[in-house]
Amino acid sequence: GAVVSQHPSWVICKSGTSVKIECRSLDFQATTMFWYRQFPKQSLMLMATSNEGSKATYEQGVEKDKFLINHASLTLSTLTVTSAHPEDSSFYICSARDVGTGTGSTDTQYFGPGTRLTVL
């Protein structure tokens, strides 16, 4: 099945520093990837849609200058949290859209294992 990886799985950083999270589709090409944020015991909140070779589309209320997204290839998207603060501490999850090939349509999002960010 389709596999999506994230790196790192957890990171602790000091306030004011920047952190980069990578999301990779391992066995399929993904023109579209999504970045979510999940607070404890809550559902996922979509932050942005990342399209290969173009600018990301951010959801309302998400600061594009704070959460930089780059989708430079069909298998890699990165999320950089700039000038991180304690309130940015969260579980960040990416997903990659597999549109499939042939006559059958899979068109399914597959999720990475998530990255736990703690900002001190």
Added chain:
Amino acid sequence: GNSVTQMEGPVTLSEEAFLTINCTYTATGYPSLFWYVQYPGEGLQLLLKATKADDKGSNKGFEATYRKETTSFHLEKGSVQVSDSAVYFCALSEYGNKLVFGAGTILRVKS
């Protein structure tokens, strides 16, 4: 706009009990429907999906049928195990666009 409503949890069951987690949706068109499962400290895993009315998705003993007339996609399993304890998310997607998630339902299975 599109939305997904799930039954509130937590749902607590004994091992081998029958499971139903209700999910209803509102959509402007004809969405694809999904159930995802999240184990503690992990990301989401696709459990099953259905892309059109009357389709039944199934996996690992779980089933859900796309009911257009009732706009529902209830998750069922005939006999749950302790290892099924997790958070279950119902979701929809139209034209392959962004997923809209329900709030999630915590399932706890006791031995």
